[in-house]
Each structure stands twice: as C-alpha cells, then as structure tokens.
Amino acid sequence: MVLVVVVALAAGTKLAKDHGQGADWYTGVGQWVGGLGSLIAAGIALWIATSDRRRADRLRSEEQERQAADLAREAGLVMIDARRLASVVRIAPGDSKAGVSVRNRRRSRLFDIEIVRFVQQGEEVADLELQRQFGVFDPAANEGKNRTRSDLIDLLPVLVLNSDQVLTLFPKNRPDVPADYVAVRYTDESGMRWEVDTDGSPARKVG
Template sequence: MAWYSGFGQWLGALGSMIAAGVALWIATSERQAAQEARDRDLAREAGLVTVRVFDEMRVPGAGATDVAPGIVVMNWRQSRLFNLHIREIRGAVSPFIVAVRTDPGAKLQPALGAKRVSMGELMLTPIAHEDVVTIFPTVSEGGRISYASLRYTDETGRQWEVDNGSRVARIVL
C-alpha cells in the first residue's frame, strides 16, 4: 500500500482540527467580549454613587450660619448600598459627624431632621436610592478636604470604591 492512500483521511482530520480550533477561539472571544461588556455596565452603575467635597456646608443641628467642610455621598443607583466605609479623607484630622438624609427632597444640604449616625453605624445602615449621606470631618483651622474615597457593597455582594474624582474601582477579595 502506498503512503498516499490515506492522504484524504489525514487531510480530513487536519481540517476537523482546524475547524475545532477556530470554533473554540470564536466561543472564547465572544465570551470575553460579553464579560467585558458586563463589567463596563457594572462599573457604570457603580459610578452612580457620587462623592462630592464642599468647602462650606450647613451643619445639621447647628445655627443657620454654622458651616464646615463636608463630604456628600449620593446614591443614584436603583439599589441599596451596604457596608459604606470611608477609605480615605485627605485634609481631615479626626473622626466625623455623619448625617443620613432619607428624604430625596434635600439633595445637597441635609435638613435638621437628618438622622445622625456614627461611622460604625454607617457601615450597618443600608443607603437606599436617592439617600444622601453627609459627612463632616474635623479639619484644622482653615483646612480643606482635598480628596475623599469610600468603599461600599452593592446588593449583589460586589465591593466598589469611588472617590470625588469620579474614579470607580471594583474591589476583588
């Protein structure tokens, strides 16, 4: 029997292997593209939690003219936030007053009826859609808050970190 008698079978097997490799490459690249699109959508949704730094804000429960540097966290997501944790505040000296406003009417300045919580209680307080969290860190005389970042967990259990520069990062544990 000559060597070329099985050539068709070898050629068919080679073609099948190439076809399987191409199919695997297409399936893998489509799955990666779908995962990247999902990750972009999740990051976009995580960016709906905004952190803003203000040089002067009205302090709830104080006089009408009492103002202090403050940080406002607004939840524009359609879902609640959990385990809200302030990661870093540049310019702050020590712990803070925290006011959680659950009335969506007051977007920036919390009203006098805002609920005050400690930082430990803030981690245990779910922040609903359109809730506003106002934080008043203690700063040195004439000091300013230059940067603030916070970490939170969404309803699906993913952890995110956002800052006042609109940077969003997913935290993978």
C-alpha cells in the same frame, strides 16, 4: 482537493505506463489517496474545532468585559463630593461646614460605607475621626415635612443608604476647609465592594 487527486492520478498513470506497471498500481494509489484524504479531513476538522473554540473564548471574554464595564458604570453612579455642607445641627440659618457627601444615584441600596482616604490641605489624614452622628438628606422626602431627615446613627458601617439619598459626613477635630481628595468604599446589594472618589475616576472593584 478533488482536482489535485485527479491530476495526481493522471500523472501517476502516465508514469506507470512509461515504466511498464500494470493495473495493480491503482490499488496502492487508492490506499495512499484514501489515507491522505483521511489525514486532510482530520486536519480540517481539528482546525474548525480550534477556530470555533477560539471564537467562543473571544466572545465570552468580550461579554465578560462588557458586563464588567456595565457594573463599573453603575457603581460610578455613587457620587462623592467634598465641600461646605449644611450641618446636621445648625446654629443659624444657612450655617455650613466642610464635609463630605455621598449621593446614591443607583437604583439599589448601599451598605458598609467607609472613607478609605482623606487628603486635606495637601496632607493625607491617617487617623480621620468623623462626627459621631451622621445626617441623611433625602431628596424624595416631602418639602414641608422633614426634608432633611434626622436619621442619625452612631456607627457608619451599619447605615443603609437608599437610592436617591445623600449621606453627609463631617470630619472631627479638623480645619473647617473642604478636603482636597476623598475616596469612599461601599458594598452594593450583590455583595460587590467598590471604591469611588471625588476625582470622578471610574469606580474600582475592590476585595
């Protein structure tokens, strides 16, 4: 910028001399250059401020995306499986029936667990009924003492599934065939509600 001003002054001085202008010419030039300099400085300051704001917005957006991805990865630690499972009440050793398991591999508890989609033999079941009682299998329990705990409850939404616990659910009045697809929703300790499924898709935040 200084070089431009110097060149402009030199050219202006030569033109002024060629046209018989006096020293007063410099006063006008100085004012003009000062105004131009102020305008350029204001433009540079605006550009810097705008660039800083855009960079801050971009960094904030990237951080929010990272946090959302971390939350989704943690939510995906809740594993859903549809297969033959050990029934809560067994008639014979090794007895099993088609059911759904919810395994909590998170370090925190789950609340308000709900099956929101159940597809069996190619048919989506809209009026799914579950066995009235639910068994919670606790891998952390002692081998010789209630490894399969009889934590039986009447209402699924009030159940709290702790870390490392597995909840088993059994459809009522349905064929004894594992489901093709199951989607389950739950609420974590922070109050966020998530949906996970048997396909192993990324956890989806809902609500």
